[in-house]
Amino acid sequence: MAITLRQLEVFAEVLKSGSTTQASQILSLSQSAVSAALTDLEQQLKVKLFDRVGKRLVLNEHGRLLYPRAVALLEQAGEIGTLFSQGNGALRLFASSTIGNYILPELIAGYRRAVPDTPLSLQVGNSQEVINAVADFRVDLGLIEGPSHHPDLVTRPWLNDELVIFAAPDHPLAGRRLELPALADAPWILRERGSGTRDIVDHLLLSRLPHFHLEMELGNSETIKHAVRHGLGISCLSRRVVAEALALGTLVTLAPPLPPLYRTLYVVHHRQKHLSHALQRFIDYCQHAAGVDAR
Numbered sequence: 001m002a003i004t005l006r007q008l009e010v011f012a013e014v015l016k017s018g019s020t021t022q023a024s025q026i027l028s029l030s031q032s033a034v035s036a037a038l039t040d041l042e043q044q045l046k047v048k049l050f051d052r053v054g055k056r057l058v059l060n061e062h063g064r065l066l067y068p069r070a071v072a073l074l075e076q077a078g079e080i081g082t083l084f085s086q087g088n089g090a091l092r093l094f095a096s097s098t099i100g101n102y103i104l105p106e107l108i109a110g111y112r113r114a115v116p117d118t119p120l121s122l123q124v125g126n127s128q129e130v131i132n133a134v135a136d137f138r139v140d141l142g143l144i145e146g147p148s149h150h151p152d153l154v155t156r157p158w159l160n161d162e163l164v165i166f167a168a169p170d171h172p173l174a175g176r177r178l179e180l181p182a183l184a185d186a187p188w189i190l191r192e193r194g195s196g197t198r199d200i201v202d203h204l205l206l207s208r209l210p211h212f213h214l215e216m217e218l219g220n221s222e223t224i225k226h227a228v229r230h231g232l233g234i235s236c237l238s239r240r241v242v243a244e245a246l247a248l249g250t251l252v253t254l255a256p257p258l259p260p261l262y263r264t265l266y267v268v269h270h271r272q273k274h275l276s277h278a279l280q281r282f283i284d285y286c287q288h289a290a291g292v293d294a295r
Contacts, residue, residue, distance in 0.1 A: 003044055005077050008070040010037040011049060015059055015067060090119035091282055094133045095143040096196045097221055099265060100124030102240045103159070104143070111285050118278055126219070127196035134268050140279055142268040143286075145196025156267045156283075159290040163200065163261040165254040166242055167234040178256045180209055187215035187233035189224050197221075200263045201236045208258060225251065236261070 013023040014034065024031040042049055049063035059067070095104055101124060108120060123139065130142040135152050148155045165183075167174050173186060188206075191198040198217075206212050215233040218224050221241045228235050229250055245251040267283060269275070275283070 003041065005074065007037045007041040007044075008074055010034050011041055011063075012067065012070050012074060014038060014050070014057060015063065019055075019057065090121065091141065091278060092121050092123075092139040093141050093143070094123045094125065094130045094139040096127040096130055096145045097124055098145055098161070098197060098238045098241055099143045101221070102238065103265075107286065107289055110289070111282065114285070115281065118282070126192065126194045127199070128194040131268065134270055137270060137273070140269065140273065141283065144266050144268060146199050146263065147266055148268050150268075152271050153268045154271050156287075157264050158267045158286060159265040161263050161265050162239045163197075163204070163236050163263060164239045164242065165205070165234060165236045165256060165261075166228060166246070166251045167254055168229050168231050169249060169252050171231060171234065171252075173234065173254055174252050178254060180256065180258075183234075183254070183256050184209040184212050187213050189216050189218060189227050189233040189235045190214065191221070191224065191237075192217045192219045195219075197237060200261075204261050204263070205236055205258070 010023060010027065010029075013026055014020055017023045017026060020031050020034045020038065023029075024034040027034065029037075038049070045062070045066075047062040048060060049066060050057040051060045052058075093104075100122060104122065108122070112118075112120070123133070125133075127144040127146055127148075130139075130144050131148050131150055131153065133139045134142040135150055142153075143158070145161070167186075173182060176182075190201060216227070218227065221237055224235050224237065225242060225245060227233065229245070234254065239246075242251055246253065267286060269279075269283075273279075
């Protein structure tokens with residue numbers, strides 16, 4: 001059975017207007033096309049929907065049974081068409097932890113004020129998990145803390161982010177003029193491998209140290225902040241992650257003889273992903289918020 005929405009639309013309009021002639025004018029179809037659609041529908045259902053009384057069509061018990069269901073289907077189809085013509089498809093986002101926990105909440109709040117009717121879902125993981133999900137089409141858009149070299153993904157620079165080295169206020173290195181050997185000898189608490197933050201710290205910072213003492217790896221920035229605050233070691237995270245603790249004085253930054261540490265955050269989507277109006281609008285909003293040309 002291959003009943004079409006057009007056939008149901010013809011049936012409903014014939015019922016409301018009382019004739020194929022009137023229905024053809026309302027639907028902008030020829031009378032023969034209306035009659036053919038109605039005949040095809042009856043043949044597929046194997047019942048007559050109207051009794052033919054002279055030149056009149058009179059709804060029978062089969063037609064009365066079908067009508068409310070046909071109207072419901074036509075209304076649902078209309079809602080679907082309206083949903084996507086307005087660009088209101090649901091967006092599935094996956095962000096690495098710094099972005100998902102410290103940047104996106106404010107950005108999404110602003111976006112929802114500007115576009116209140118777009119459903120959003122957000123997952124948070126590490127950068128490699130984001131890349132895998134985007135590559136497998138499990139999400140529409142990824143936001144990660146370092147470049148992706150996956151051949152199936154389009155990677156767009158998005159936002160600059162500063163990394164800072166920090167410690168507890170009573171740590172032996174706090175307030176001192178640091179040299180690289182002292183920094184290398186300190187116990188380090190770092191994000192797990194696969195994290196965008198860890199990749200950048202390895203590249204920008206640890207590669208410049210003569211050696212380093214890895215005390216522990218943790219999979220959560222909040223856990224790292226608490227471990228550092230309790231004197232278990234020092235760490236390096238986004239300034240956005242530790243901004244509140246720095247303002248309260250529960251953590252302090254260290255100033256080694258190194259240039260400032262900056263990285264670029266990226267937006268990624270699959271190369272074959274159709275960028276719907278809703279998805280492109282969200283990408284544009286993110287880039288505009290960061291002062292970056294989305295194109």
